[in-house]
Amino acid sequence: MILTFDLDDTLYEEQSFVNSGFLKVAEYVNETYGFNPESALDIMHYELEANGRGEVFDKLLKAYSVFSRSAVRKCLSVYRLHHPDIKLNPDAVRCLDRFKHFNKYIVTDGNKIVQRNKIKALGLTPLMKKIFITHEYGKRNAKPSAYCFNRIAQIENTISEKIAYIADNPQKDFTNIKKLGFKTIRIRQGMFSGLELGPEYEAHFTIDTLDELTLSLIEKLEQA
Ligand SMILES: [Mg+2]
Structure with missing residues (x-):
């Protein structure tokens, strides 16, 4: 079996990236405008909780009347x-250590530079045969498109049934590729951990941590 992993909220906690980024923005607005960095952080986290990511920096700058x-x-x-x-x-x-002798890939959506910085910080490049940041192949090839997964099948010269994808978001991670025969595992982590969308969106198997990804689960996946 070829193992393909999602990145955010599968291999690391996406919230830790957000926290790290907000900290840098708090430093920046402190240096640039003299804002108290603690208060700036509070405003960003409050806005994220209340309304999601869309306008976090708008709200921060508006709170101090320096919005543009x-x-x-x-x-x-x-x-x-x-x-x-x-x-x-x-x-x-x-x-990743347990499966060090398996051919492994990453397929991740998101901003190219952001995803590349994450991959570098996590030291993933030497552990993977290839890393696909879907946006490098055009926005239309982002998940739920199967494009990058089909590329993996070509590289490995194998069929979709021999490729497994482990990911956290039932909205886009499984539905299309499952229809094409790829094997899927949902990991209940992050903001989508409680999301139930019905059988069409579900993976073949669901796990709570990657410790449950074992050789025996892979055998079951081969039969699924
Ligand atoms: Mg994810």
């Missing part, structure tokens, strides 16, 4: 370009 489009763009670029202080989850470290 270009000031928002500057905060966004500080956030996106920063070198994140993030770590692989302990179960991910154990899992």
